[in-house]
Amino acid sequence: MTAVLLQSVSLWRRTQEELSYDLKRTILHVLERRYRRPPRRRVLHNISLQIERGEKVGIIGPNGSGKSTLLKLICGILTPTKGHVYVSGRIAPLIELGAGFDADITVADNIVYYGVMLGFSKKEMQGRIDPILDFAELAEYRNEPLKTLSSGMVTRLGFAIATEQRPEILILDEVLSVGDESFKIKCMQRIQDFWDHSSTIIVVSHDMTFIAAQCSRAVWLEHGEIVYAGPASQVTQLYLESVYGDQTTPLGNSHSLSSDAEVLGTSG
Amino acid sequence: MTKTEPQTPEIRPMENSKPSGQVRRRSRIGRIEGFTYQRWLDLTLILAMRALKVRYRGSILGIYWSLSNPLLMTLVYTAIFGTAFSSYYNNSIINYVLACFVGLTVLTYFSAATGQSLPSVVGNGSLLNKIKLPFSIFPCATIAANTFQFSVGTLPLLAVITAFNSHSVVNVVSLLAPTVALVLVACGVSFITSSLFVFFRDLPYIYDLIVFVIYMSSPTFYPAALIPVSVKPLIALNPIASIIECFRQIALSGQPPALHLLVLSLATGLSFFAIGVAIFAFLKTEFMDLL
Numbered sequence: 231m232t233a234v235l236l237q238s239v240s241l242w243r244r245t246q247e248e249l250s251y252d253l254k255r256t257i258l259h260v261l262e263r264r265y266r267r268p269p270r271r272r273v274l275h276n277i278s279l280q281i282e283r284g285e286k287v288g289i290i291g292p293n294g295s296g297k298s299t300l301l302k303l304i305c306g307i308l309t310p311t312k313g314h315v316y317v318s319g320r321i322a323p324l325i326e327l328g329a330g331f332d333a334d335i336t337v338a339d340n341i342v343y344y345g346v347m348l349g350f351s352k353k354e355m356q357g358r359i360d361p362i363l364d365f366a367e368l369a370e371y372r373n374e375p376l377k378t379l380s381s382g383m384v385t386r387l388g389f390a391i392a393t394e395q396r397p398e399i400l401i402l403d404e405v406l407s408v409g410d411e412s413f414k415i416k417c418m419q420r421i422q423d424f425w426d427h428s429s430t431i432i433v434v435s436h437d438m439t440f441i442a443a444q445c446s447r448a449v450w451l452e453h454g455e456i457v458y459a460g461p462a463s464q465v466t467q468l469y470l471e472s473v474y475g476d477q478t479t480p481l482g483n484s485h486s487l488s489s490d491a492e493v494l495g496t497s498g
Numbered sequence: 499m500t501k502t503e504p505q506t507p508e509i510r511p512m513e514n515s516k517p518s519g520q521v522r523r524r525s526r527i528g529r530i531e532g533f534t535y536q537r538w539l540d541l542t543l544i545l546a547m548r549a550l551k552v553r554y555r556g557s558i559l560g561i562y563w564s565l566s567n568p569l570l571m572t573l574v575y576t577a578i579f580g581t582a583f584s585s586y587y588n589n590s591i592i593n594y595v596l597a598c599f600v601g602l603t604v605l606t607y608f609s610a611a612t613g614q615s616l617p618s619v620v621g622n623g624s625l626l627n628k629i630k631l632p633f634s635i636f637p638c639a640t641i642a643a644n645t646f647q648f649s650v651g652t653l654p655l656l657a658v659i660t661a662f663n664s665h666s667v668v669n670v671v672s673l674l675a676p677t678v679a680l681v682l683v684a685c686g687v688s689f690i691t692s693s694l695f696v697f698f699r700d701l702p703y704i705y706d707l708i709v710f711v712i713y714m715s716s717p718t719f720y721p722a723a724l725i726p727v728s729v730k731p732l733i734a735l736n737p738i739a740s741i742i743e744c745f746r747q748i749a750l751s752g753q754p755p756a757l758h759l760l761v762l763s764l765a766t767g768l769s770f771f772a773i774g775v776a777i778f779a780f781l782k783t784e785f786m787d788l789l
């Protein structure tokens with residue numbers, strides 16, 4: 231059973247340059263005949279990926295290679311310019327935890343509000359306020375406005391809400407390192423529980439040891455394209471070799487390894 | 499790396515589509531931006547409730563606070579222009595006060611609702627970057643919150659004025675028509691401004707100016723008879739002016755509702771709504787690049 235399927239997905243995005251942000255300047259540029267269409271940049275190119283239910287897939291690559299963008303495509307936040315994204319099952323997106331809350335309303339209201347945004351009903355969420363507060367260890371802040379919480383507490387709350395119900399697909403974007411030590415252990419336990427209970431997990435991380443140990447497969451992205459996809463240990467090894475320029479196995483000579491790697495990309 | 503020509507986007511089935519082999523495309527009928535009506539409504543309502551909660555902090559009387567603005571302005575206008583203009587209102591200051599107040603409540607609603615909607619999509623950019631949500635819920639929730647406030651605060655007062663002047667249930671009930679038209683215009687304008695604000699971040703300054711033009715060109719604190727005939731066609735472009743006229747005719751004239759005014763204001767409302775929806779739908783595909 232396939233949980234996530236990407237069919238030759240490409241994404242072009244507008245570059246956030248200053249010109250397009252200003253009506254006055256746009257009008258003046260049109261009048262001076264200096265206006266040009268805002269440029270677009272190719273962020274992802276021809277990504278094909280099939281993730282089966284229960285698989286744990288790590289996404290690796292340098293900064294700006296499109297890892298987080300790929301997660302946003304899978305979450306449905308971004309729409310591909312070309313190609314298709316198919317997702318089956320409820321997604322818990324753990325991206326930028328702590329963003330998107332309303333600082334002016336109470337913690338309890340934020341839980342309900344955020345839960346409804348995530349796709350639960352209001353009634354459901356009202357019954358979940360207490361377990362969520364318990365997990366986040368914020369019970370005494372229940373009726374305080376959210377702005378009284380520290381940023382670490384807000385992150386804890388975000389994690390607790392998003393993971394309150396075991397998701398079918400869990401999307402992790404480097405969130406494993408947030409919170410204080412004791413909470414980190416709690417997060418890891420909960421994620422481990424998802425890990426053990428056949429949730430599909432897609433994780434972006436720079437921690438190669440973690441990816442190699444915890445994921446069954448890994449996808450190496452660079453400049454928005456898949457460089458290698460295959461067993462996690464092999465892909466992470468190849469990636470590290472390319473980064474550190476290991477003389478014994480430079481990337482160009484590693485054909486034997488790449489042919490061993492089960493290629494995830496399915497064309498078309 | 500930088501190439502210019504983007505490809506055409508394709509419709510993408512999500513949620514419960516079965517990906518393995520038999521890919522089922524979801525019908526777009528019965529959905530708003532890919533969400534079911536029920537989910538769209540849930541989201542809009544919770545956002546509207548949140549807005550009201552933040553605004554009134556648990557005090558229901560806070561809703562009546564929204565009346566203080568038009569009341570105070572009516573007072574000021576009456577003090578300054580009341581005597582001078584009362585000859586246009588059958589030499590009655592009371593008539594001037596009522597005409598002024600009815601016009602100002604409509605304008606207050608319009609400028610508050612559209613002004614708060616303008617930054618609504620951009621303001622929720624961080625949320626939109628985390629969770630897949632329909633964009634339209636943000637301006638719609640602002641409109642819903644303001645409409646609730648209007649219905650609870652202003653509308654009963656207008657109903658009392660209408661009942662007092664016309665002694666007719668028909669007039670009181672037909673107040674709903676210009677109200678619907680007003681909400682539709684506000685919705686349409688909000689769709690336009692909230693989507694344009696994503697691309698043009700200097701829009702609030704320009705929009706303030708537009709609101710001022712609408713404010714001055716609606717005959718609220720001055721009689722419409724003062725407007726020179728040559729300028730009148732331009733005033734007709736102001737969507738709020740016709741709605742105010744409709745409200746006044748129903749509430750103050752003592753006559754049965756004039757059908758042509760009802761039709762005109764509803765038509766204005768529907769056309770603004772349609773234009774707004776079209777612009778929003780056209781621009782929303784690029785929102786995420788700039789949020």
